[in-house]
Amino acid sequence: MTDFAALETELLARVETSDQPRSVLRAPELKQLYAQIRDADDKAAFGASVNQLKQSLESAITVREDMLAQLDRAPIDVTAPMDVNAPLPQLAPAARGSIHPISREIAYIVDIFQRMGYVAESSREIDDQYHVFESLNFPKGHPARDDYDTFMTVEQDADGEPLIAPAHTSTMQNRVMKKYRDSLDHGEAIAAIVPDRVFRNEDLDARHEHTFYQVEGIYVARGVHAGMLIATLQTFLEEYYGQKLDVRVNPFYFPFTEPSFEFALSCPFCAGENDSCKVCSGEGWVELLGCGMIHPNVLRAADIDPTEYTGFAFGCGIDRLIMMKHQIEDVRHFESAKLDFLRQF
Ligand SMILES: [Zn+2]
Secondary structure, three states: OOOHHHHHHHHHHHHHHOOOHHHHHHOHHHHHHHHHHHHOOOHHHHHHHHHHHHHHHHHHHHHHHHHHHHHHOOOOOOOOOOOOOOOOOOOOOHHHOOOOHHHHHHHHHHHHHHHOOOEEOOOOOOEOHHHHOHHHOOOOOOHHHHHHOOOEEEEEOOOOOEEEOOOOHHHHHHHHHHHOHHHHHOOOOEEEEEEEEEEOOOOOEOOEOOEEEEEEEEEEEOOOOHHHHHHHHHHHHHHHHOOOOOEEEEEEEEOOEEEEEEEEEEOOOOOOOOOOOOOOOOOOEEEEEEEEEEOHHHHHHOOOOOOOOEEEEEEEEHHHHHHHHHOOOOHHHOOOOOHHHHOOO
16 A cells, blocks of 8 residues: 655655756656556556646746745845946056046146135035025026026925026135134134036027036125225136236126125236237237125125125136146037047146
8 A cells, every 4th residue: 555645755855955856746656656556456546646646746846946946146235335247347447437527627727726725615506596696696687697698407496486597606705604604703814715517598608607606706805895806806717727817897787795806807818919929819908707796785694794804706717727827719518528639738
């Protein structure tokens, strides 16, 4: 008499430990059973028991095979920086990369100003109208707002006005003055620059880009006057261009400074001695930036008493500085991702 239960237990155990579970179906014990069907007293009952045993083994084999398939996968190292089982990515050879000229020049500009006692702050790529305009003495409806045509979001700020991609890094003036407000009480100046990205809705050409860079400068203390502003900018520009330069200031208008100036420097390339100079068109002067004494309303908006403290501010296009320094003819090269341009620096 065959003990089907004992045989099933034995064969199932083999299935569960075998790397080739399907081979258990060819076990000699099973072959013997098939042979016994012929001679069995009750062929039908014996055959049914054999079939049941076979089915039980089949389902155990399927389970075991699924499990083995799982084990077949290579282990995953969750600490690896990439999927170790994937083909290695083709990394760009470091030898052929270079720092973007704008990043490099910003680092240099920051270095010069830090040596002059300034801290550097980042700007924002989206801001509210209070910081872009109101805190800078551009009240609602002020016509000068139209000179700062930029991009606005569908989302609105707390006053129900669209948020703005800042058209100048002056958008940080109010925050920077508040952040360092306490320095004034300790007899120290607020001295900060904000070199960062700005946006304008421009018709693009060799001199106009929708995305460009600006360095904003702020200096507030007791007794600050326009002479300090001019000397500061002259010192910076002479350091940046590595040579003595003449500077020229003409009256101008900005809502956030009073008085305001347009600042020009003598052409670093021809000093006015080349009529066909591409940088200054033979004029000998390059209009470079806007600046002025911070408007009392702007100081008040930052909790600074304008009867006690005065300050200056300037805003200078970084792309323009770099274009002049390296005689780059088209501002659009910077954002073009053209490697043959970028690798020259
Ligand atoms: Zn020139």
